[in-house]
Amino acid sequence: MRFIADFHIHSKYSRATSKDMDLEALDKWAKIKGIKVLGTGDFTHPQWLKNLKEKLEPAEPGLYKLKKNDQGTRFILTAEISCIYSKNNRVRKIHIIVFSPSFEICEKINTQLGWIGNLKSDGRPILGLDAKELAKIVLNTSQECLVVPAHIWTPWFSMFGSKSGFDSIEECFEDYSKYIYAGETGLSSDPAMNWRISNLDKIALISNSDAHSPRKIGREANVFDTELSYSAIAEAIKSKDPAKFLSTIEFFPEEGKYHYDGHRNCNIVLSPKESKKYNNICPNCGKPLTLGVLNRVEELADREEGAKPEKTTPFKSLIPLEEIIANALGQGVATKGVAREYDNLIKEFKDEFEILLNVPQKNLEQASLAEIAEGIIRVRQGKVSLEPGYDGVYGKIKIFSKGEQKEISKQKTLF
Ligand SMILES: [Zn+2]
Ligand SMILES: [Zn+2]
Ligand SMILES: [Zn+2]
Numbered sequence: 001m002r003f004i005a006d007f008h009i010h011s012k013y014s015r016a017t018s019k020d021m022d023l024e025a026l027d028k029w030a031k032i033k034g035i036k037v038l039g040t041g042d043f044t045h046p047q048w049l050k051n052l053k054e055k056l057e058p059a060e061p062g063l064y065k066l067k068k069n070d071q072g073t074r075f076i077l078t079a080e081i082s083c084i085y086s087k088n089n090r091v092r093k094i095h096i097i098v099f100s101p102s103f104e105i106c107e108k109i110n111t112q113l114g115w116i117g118n119l120k121s122d123g124r125p126i127l128g129l130d131a132k133e134l135a136k137i138v139l140n141t142s143q144e145c146l147v148v149p150a151h152i153w154t155p156w157f158s159m160f161g162s163k164s165g166f167d168s169i170e171e172c173f174e175d176y177s178k179y180i181y182a183g184e185t186g187l188s189s190d191p192a193m194n195w196r197i198s199n200l201d202k203i204a205l206i207s208n209s210d211a212h213s214p215r216k217i218g219r220e221a222n223v224f225d226t227e228l229s230y231s232a233i234a235e236a237i238k239s240k241d242p243a244k245f246l247s248t249i250e251f252f253p254e255e256g257k258y259h260y261d262g263h264r265n266c267n268i269v270l271s272p273k274e275s276k277k278y279n280n281i282c283p284n285c286g287k288p289l290t291l292g293v294l295n296r297v298e299e300l301a302d303r304e305e306g307a308k309p310e311k312t313t314p315f316k317s318l319i320p321l322e323e324i325i326a327n328a329l330g331q332g333v334a335t336k337g338v339a340r341e342y343d344n345l346i347k348e349f350k351d352e353f354e355i356l357l358n359v360p361q362k363n364l365e366q367a368s369l370a371e372i373a374e375g376i377i378r379v380r381q382g383k384v385s386l387e388p389g390y391d392g393v394y395g396k397i398k399i400f401s402k403g404e405q406k407e408i409s410k411q412k413t414l415f
Pocket of ligand 3: 263265266282283285287
């Protein structure tokens with residue numbers, strides 16, 4: 001069965017998340033987006049885990065669904081842990097995603113992590129624990145678990161981050177490196193950027209939304225063709241079998257918050273080349289720049305731009321439908337006009353991914369405005385211009401030049 005999966009999200013028990021992040025909203029929005037398998041996130045949090053156990057029941061092996069909701073979203077038990085520790089005389093801050101095949105295994109992991117730190121304070125707990133030790137605890141609890149470094153390039157909290165990361169999987173996980181089967185590319189990098197680092201050749205590159213609110217789920221995702229079960233999904237990731245792990249769906253990496261270098265407060269945005277000219281020092285305040293993902297990729301790359309290793313998983317870059325509509329209408333994403341057009345399209349076609357990826361232009365035009373249909377097609381073709389994000393500021397997308405939307409709409413009414 002062909003399906004789309006998003007493994008990394010956060011519940012309402014994580015800091016800075018929407019209070020709507022409960023199971024009913026997740027189930028509903030997963031359907032709207034076209035996601036069949038959704039990570040629960042936050043299984044380390046006692047309250048969220050209690051919630052999961054009360055409201056979910058087993059579906060296919062290792063997957064769960066809301067009670068009495070046979071057609072509903074399948075949930076897979078996942079959590080993210082923030083490991084903060086010192087290694088080789090440097091402070092390390094690394095986020096790790098853990099996949100668990102059952103509630104029983106979640107509880108065993110939670111018991112052990114509870115000895116190290118407080119799991120109640122945050123859905124994504126901060127533990128004074130070496131990432132390698134975390135891998136050891138998790139994998140000694142169950143070999144079926146997956147340990148996946150999260151958003152591996154973000155400067156502050158990741159395996160390769162410029163501020164507190166490492167230079168290789170081995171430096172981070174040592175003898176546990178061979179059990180690291182995947183890494184999450186994060187919003188600010190796409191697989192092509194990661195292909196330049198041969199150290200990543202052996203692992204699968206997966207993509208998830210890291211959503212903090214229901215509307216953001218699926219903004220990055222993975223496409224599989226396997227039976228629906230925990231072990232089939234884990235096996236597809238581990239093997240990178242192109243017949244089973246078909247592709248990933250990506251942001252344009254420029255849209256992510258840490259693509260370029262800069263200082264948000266100083267209003268300074270620089271490409272890696274420009275930063276080099278300034279010796280990575282902010283020309284405004286004189287402090288070290290926040291070096292983004294592209295810069296860090298350049299630093300660790302042992303292949304030229306455009307290089308492609310032997311075994312890769314294909315990917316497609318997309319822009320969320322609400323942003324395309326906002327661009328077409330020349331309005332903000334959170335406006336009534338955008339919501340109306342969005343709901344209208346979802347009602348007409350199956351789900352957001354169907355609209356973004358498959359519905360023919362003609363059908364889009366019949367159901368919506370010509371400029372919205374044109375916007376969707378342009379995104380499919382990669383015809384967009386982007387202002388890169390930097391130091392925590394999201395990048396900006398432009399699909400149309402000024403006033404062009406009106407022209408498109410006029411032409412369509414004429415003919
Ligand atoms: Zn994280
Ligand atoms: Zn996260
Ligand atoms: Zn500055």
